[in-house]
Amino acid sequence: MNRPRDIVLYPHPVLRQRAKPVASVDASIRGLVEEMFDLMRAEEGAGIAAPQVGEALRIFVTEEREEEGHPARVYINPVLSGFDGQLEEYDEGCLSLPGIRGNIRRPPKAVIEAIDLEGKPFRLESDQFMARVWQHEFDHLEGTLILDRMTVLDRLRVRRLVKDLEADARG
C-alpha cells in the first residue's frame, strides 16, 4: 500500500512549477483525486490543487458546503474566463502556507470549463465564493501563490512566518 500523501508546503519547488495537462483520466488520476479530497477535507479547505500534493498536473478539487450547486467537484485541465465585476478584496489562506493569510483582490465573477473524472467536459459560472476558489486553485496550476498577490503591507506582515517556513524546509 502507498503511504498517504501529505500537503506540500511552501517553499517546495513543485508549488512554483507550471503544471502539465492531464493526458487521460485513468486509475492513477482517480486515485490521486481521491487523496486530494481526503487531504482537503482533513484540513477543512475549500479546495486543493494537485501541485499541493506533489503532482505538477492540471487538476484541482473544490467543495463548497454553503454555496448551492457547488458540491464536491473535480476540475481536470480547467480553463477560466468571463472575469467580471469590480475587484473585491477577501482574506485568503492556503493549505500550503499554514498560518499565513492576506487580502487578495479578484474579480467576483468567473466561468470555468474543465473535464470531470469521467472525461466529460462541463462549464460552470459563479459570482459567489466559488469564483474566488477557482481563481485561487487555478493560480496553483500556474505556480502562483497568495504571497504573489497580497498587498505589500500584508507581505511585510507575514514576512516572519514566510521566513520560518523557509527555515523549516532547510531542516
Ligand code: NI
Ligand atoms: Ni492554496
